[in-house]
Amino acid sequence: QKDQREQEVMEYLEELAFLAETAGAVAVKKFIQKLPHPDSRTYIGKGKLEEIKKYISDRDINVLIFDDELNGSQIMNIEKEVGVKTIDRSDLILDIFARRAKTAQAKAQVELAQYQYILPRLRGMWKHLERLGGGIGTRGPGETEIETDRRIVRDKISLLRKRLAEIDKQSFTQRKDRGEFIRVSLVGYTNVGKSTIMNLLSKSEVLAENKLFATLDTTTRKMVYENTPFLLSDTVGFIRKLPHHLVESFKSTLDEVREADILLHVVDISHLNYEDQIGVVDKTLQDIGAFDKPIITVFNKMDLYIKHTFDEWLDESTKEQILKDLEARWHNHTNGNAIFISALERTNIDELRRTILEKVRELYRIRYPYKS
Ligand code: GDP
Known part of the structure; x- marks a missing residue:
């Protein structure tokens, strides 16, 4: 249990390091503190602060980043103690968003x-x-x-x-102009492969990068599968502990999700914490009132998952059984609305297309019964 908790915390710090990289920094060292309560003055305890100070003192280090949110005076107190700029996760995320x-x-x-x-x-x-x-x-x-x-x-x-209210009014009119098209939105934790899938499905060139939040603005493409038109949008990636104000101020970007008819929830199944990430996305969808829509869960990066999970010595039938069990479990969880793909190796993309098409047609039939 204790080991599991520690591994979880390490994963969080890995993610924080990845965020730092996205912001242009290189993470050189991670510190973990176990305390029953945070210190009100400096968040971490005296001993840990000393340890960090000592580590920093003989190295060329410019910034100290906390995974938890700090208040203004804690930041000041820590900075005074260690002598380098101190920021928290929210600061870092805001910085990345500002750049993007x-x-x-x-x-x-x-x-x-x-x-x-x-x-x-x-x-x-x-x-x-x-x-x-x-x-x-x-x-x-x-x-x-x-x-x-x-x-x-x-x-x-x-x-x-x-200013935002004015822009909102404009985009609302624009969205209205899209008429009676069924709208499909890609949602998911950040870096799971949403842009890659968008590119694959629409053959467009949306920026796909191994960085967090490559997509900040919504991209919408009109698609036609077998004479059935619909709109496909890529939206901002969700992340755990997204600063509360950011969620609020990104309301209009999230409107795209709220007004969508079908959600494609993309999951990076090769990620150690992918179930955690599913939870963060589900919670965000609940928060913005979009959880009751038809959702197709797309388990992406199956190639990496297989690489991580399967040892060379494993025989084919065991591998097959492991995959079968995994798929059965998630089909069960999602009422049969799960699909397993690799966007990179383009496996199962036809099935993904077919699933989307079926759902889109189903909605057209419900919405415009007189037309079919
Ligand atoms: P987004 O943030 O959700 O839009 O994710 P991106 O589409 O930008 O992809 C993030 C990273 O994952 C990129 O480096 C992609 O090349 C990589 N990626 C996407 N799909 C796959 C996949 O199926 N397998 C593997 N191995 N990598 C993938």
Whole structure:
């Protein structure tokens, strides 16, 4: 049990390292702390802080990243102690989103999330400065300045909200213009292969990268399979502990998912924590009210799964049995709406196409009975 928990935490840190790489950094060392409660002042305990400080002191290290969310004063206290810039997972994700945002909408959404993230942290930052200055008087200069700063940030937030509402109105009209087409949306944890599948299905060139959040803006393609037209969209990848404000400010990107008729939930079955990732996606879908739609679960990267799971000495019939059991288990979990593919090696893509086509036609029949 203990080993399993530790392995899980290591996986989380692996993911954090991967996020850091996506942001252009190289992770050189991972620290784990086991404490019943976080330290209110520095989050981690004194001993661990010393250990980190010692590690950093004789190396060229510029940033310390925490997987958990820290408050403003904790960040200040840690920075003071270790002497390097300290950020948390939310900071890192916001940074990546900021780099990736291309459209006006995505840019405004990220900016909004950043300001919302800063707002509650302003007090902590000013408290820190106040303490340095000795805190003169009952209403020191800090108090008015923090109010000024807060007002500036609040004004910025309401401005961005207004701008986003306008963009929303436009995209709503655009979406309306798409008429009676059935809409299929690719959803899934980040880096599971959504863009690759989008490319494969639509033969378009959507950016596919081994990086987290390669896709920030929604891409929609009109498809026609055997005379049946439908719309296919690729959306932002979900991730565990997505900053709460980001989910909120990405509402309109998520509208694409909310307004979809069919969801293709792509899963990277080769990932150690893939069941965890399924849970994160399901939870997000529930949160945005999109969990009651028809969902086809697409288990991708079967090639990697097979490579990881099967030893050379395993005989063919055992391999077959393992695959059969796996497929049976997930067919059971998804009411028969599971499909197993490798987008990279293009295995089972025809079956994926057929499954999508069947579901699309089924919906057309329900929605426009007079036409069929
Ligand atoms: P997205 O973030 O969900 O859109 O994922 P991408 O489509 O960008 O893919 C992430 C990485 O996984 C890329 O390096 C892909 O080449 C790789 N990938 C996608 N599908 C497969 C697959 O079936 N097998 C393997 N081995 N790699 C894949």
